[in-house]
Amino acid sequence: MEDKELKKLVKKSRNRQTKKILGTYAIMLLCFALIGLVFMSVYNYGPFKADKVSGLRDDRIKTVEQQSDVGALLFDQVQEIQMNTDVNQLTIHIDYYEGEKLISATEPFQVGDAEETGEELSGLKGSLMYGIPTGEKRMIIDFIGDGYRARGQLDFDEYLTLEKDKGWSSQEYYYEGTERIERDKKYYLYLTQTGGNMYLDFEQNLSKKKLKETKQTIVMYMVLK
Structure with missing residues (x-):
């Protein structure tokens, strides 16, 4: 196998690995964002507050x-x-x-x-x-x-x-x-x-x-x- 082909394979492998890492980070950030939104909704923070007391669950x-x-x-x-x-x-x-x-x-x-x-x-x-x-x-x-x-x-x-x-x-x-x-x-x-x-x-x-x-x-x- 020539050096050029070997370099291409290594580059492709690194690109795939980078995409996997970025994809994993994106999923983690999305999960954290969803958890944060659920927490804010349950405890009536931010846009979920309306006329309620912040930091306190309903009922x-x-x-x-x-x-x-x-x-x-x-x-x-x-x-x-x-x-x-x-x-x-x-x-x-x-x-x-x-x-x-x-x-x-x-x-x-x-x-x-x-x-x-x-x-x-x-x-x-x-x-x-x-x-x-x-x-x-x-x-x-x-x-x-x-x-x-x-x-x-x-x-x-x-x-x-x-x-x-x-x-x-x-x-x-x-x-x-x-x-x-x-x-x-x-x-x-x-x-x-x-x-x-x-x-x-x-x-x-x-x-x-x-x-x-x-x-x-x-x-x-x-x-x-």
Whole structure:
């Protein structure tokens, strides 16, 4: 075989190898692009966001871990729950116990009631924020969605009769945003009790045994419909 023919064969072989490598890279880039698009679609980023909360899957709620410095200055306690849901109504419930006896059950705040707002929402998507202003005994509740806002407040002295000299212990519930929401389920938000220590487990503080040991208990939760 002559040198020229050998060189041609080597060149053709290299060209085929180069094309294979480029083809493999192109397929990999396409796969990464598709994975990225699927990820953005699932977690509502970029062009898939629309009126939803970015970084949160559909039909999920999650607790925002970091609060702003301004919030820390204005509130003794503040919490934010983000949500992307197809429900049309959110109701905040407040249950007040003396010992294990339920004394009162109120609904001081609601979002998505068409009779009150005059509009029907197509799914609640946004942030539910609630906090106790520094030095006060009332809770401000705020829901902020895309082009929609609702605000209310809970006055502890109005709804309840906490004994101020007994000391308060309080706890917030934490949601990771992994579980799909269920309609008509209690989603605990906030708990405060007078006297004694609280368990780390939120729901354990609402057991009959713990309620018996505690003079007064306030529990706040939301129900989605």
